[in-house]
Amino acid sequence: MGSPRPSFRDTVARLAREDRLLRLQKEVDARHLSALVVKADRPVLFERVRGFDLRVAGGLFWNRQRLASALGWQESELGTRFAVGVRSMIAPEIVMDAPAQEVVRTGREVDLTELPIPLLAEKDGGPYISAGVVLARSPERGLNAGVYRLMFRSRDETGIDLVTVSDLRRLYEVHLARREPLPISVSIGVHPIEILSAAYKAPPGVSEMAVAGGLHGAPVPFVQCRTVDVPAIADAEIVLEGELQPNGWTEDEGPFGEFAGMYGDLKANPVFKVTAITHRRDAIFQLLQMPWENAWLGAAATEAQVWNVLKTAGVDVVNVAVTEGSACRWSVIASIRKRAGGGKNALMAILALPDTKHAIVVDEDVDIHDPTQVEWARTFRVQADKDVIIIAGAQAKHVDPSVRPWDLEDGELPMTAKMGIDATIPEGIAPAYYDRIRHVWVDDVKLEDYQ
Ligand SMILES: Cc1cc2nc3c(=O)[nH]c(=O)nc-3n(C[C@H](O)[C@H](O)[C@H](O)COP(=O)(O)O)c2cc1C
Ligand SMILES: [Mn+2]
Incomplete structure (x- = not known):
């Protein structure tokens, strides 16, 4: 059954039709993705990245106009329309047909170096995934969603910034006290409404993905992950499954060029161990450029x-x-x-x-x-x-x-x-x-x- 709700790639395709997307067909060096995104006067779709099978789309939310057109909303109605969505929540729905799992890699096949994870700013401590919607089970709201940056560490490990007070941090602390890992999924390349909702500090008891459903007027489709007991967004481009390790705040993470336009220091943070990477057959990796894409969200x-x-x-x-x-x-x-x-x-x-x-x-x-x-x-x-x-x-x-x-x-x-x-x-x-x-x-x- 086809969902009426558009996906990330539907959004990219619509922007192309509306002539609001720069499509670069020439092969690019992954080191230059960040610079090209900030130089372009519109969002960019990189069709060929040297050494990678994936395409990359970046700069979708760089300013008010781009965020609004990615959402398919009027620039003037950002705040008022969001307020309506928060009042009319629709719970997510588990679906059987999950494009995000067309390709499934587990165990020794997990290899983050297959993703064109970009280095964004000069002083960053490493390449970063910045467009991931992190889902974790929460006793109070069923499922918690937030956006968290992930610093590349190795083929199957990233850092995660859990320094600030957040719902995910609270869930992590509960598991850490029991010396248990916290299972999470990270959906990359989701519809703008879903990342916007995940970035929203929802009040206690409110599920961010139900807010996203309200904004869509249709449930967000979920699929059960293959290696952890958490769902992921079924039509995401790429999903990382895994566990936040009970190592606490011990590993170097950062520095990172943050959403306020300045660098955040090197921090001690937990580690995310990736147990599976699933993706669409012709996946598009979303590059979310700091600081303004984060700020506008x-x-x-x-x-x-x-x-x-x-x-x-x-x-x-x-x-x-x-x-x-x-x-x-x-x-x-x-x-x-x-x-x-x-x-x-x-x-x-x-x-x-x-x-x-x-x-x-x-x-x-x-x-x-x-x-x-x-x-x-x-x-x-x-x-x-x-x-x-x-x-x-x-x-x-x-x-x-x-x-x-x-x-x-x-x-x-x-x-x-x-x-x-x-x-x-x-x-x-x-x-x-x-x-x-x-x-x-x-x-x-x-x-x-x-x-
Ligand atoms: C692109 C982007 C990256 C973000 N990265 C982080 C991060 O690394 N750490 C963090 O604590 N918050 C980060 N945030 C803010 C959180 O997503 C936001 O506070 C959210 O409400 C947290 O959700 P939660 O409290 O339900 O877990 C980021 C937001 C965006 C839009
Ligand atoms: Mn939350």
Whole structure:
């Protein structure tokens, strides 16, 4: 039975049809995959990679426009559409027909060097798989999904970064305490909705793959793995099966060029032992380029959160946007229809979110996707002594060097100052003062008439 839900390769094929994909037919050196992805002005499909049988697709989520077209969504609806998906979950479904298992390699046949795993940034500790959806059984939510980077170590081993608090880390800790390995599957080359959902920090009890089902309007198809008791995404391009070893945080992992655009240090991390590699007969390896592809995958959930918190605070919100320079997370812009004092209320609501460090609120007439317009509002509608609020000592993240994480004692958490800028028209100033110039007779004159 064919599923109506498209796969990764359906997405790549659609982008090709829409002329949004660069297809490179010349043979490329795998060392140059990373550079070519960042130089291209659109996603790239590498048809031939020297020494490998697989094709490689990269750069699908590099900016807002590319993420939206990969999802098949409008750029404007990233946050609102994600919020709807979260409310209408559909549980995954086990299927019999699994393209991801057309080829099955187990035991001594497991060989990660057959995959064109790319070196992404100059100081990276090794080649990295960055587009893997990691599934693990969880007592609370049935199945947990997250995206975790995997550093190549050997034919059947990778590193995994489990330094940060996460659901997978918690599951791993439970198994580690019993000195048992944690079985996982890693699905590489899945539909953008599935990786977007896996990257989402779902609240307790919510299964990320059920969120993906809600966003698709159809269940995500699962197949039982061959060597571990965990499912994988049935129409993924490639699946790694295996176990997180109960060695704890002992092996070198990193450095790695992270999603905020800076390097994360060499870390001590656990090891993933691969027990099977399964894949489609003509598999496409997904190269997910840091930092912006990772950053944009968080944008929809962040925008959805900001919409929700503003609505809860009773703000008449018009639009919400994260900014790429803040890794689509630290800095948020919202446009609102303001009542007196509403700019400050909106700022307090946005800054209450744990990840938001800077917020700026503008009126409805400002296009929040145009940095020049936002700057114009910030310049001419702001008096810094009245319109900037600063909150000291709020929760922060280690990745921001300005919180000086190296000064922290073991287990101590970083704190940050938050800033909100109310760039709405100040109360008491007549909107007429902000009347924007319109050039004369623009509707009457056509440039073409003079060419
Ligand atoms: C491309 C990409 C790579 C990521 N790599 C890691 C990682 O290596 N370690 C980590 O802790 N989080 C990583 N994340 C963030 C997690 O996927 C995210 O926090 C997720 O919600 C974790 O899911 P879980 O808590 O359900 O396990 C990555 C996200 C993306 C989009
Ligand atoms: Mn989770």
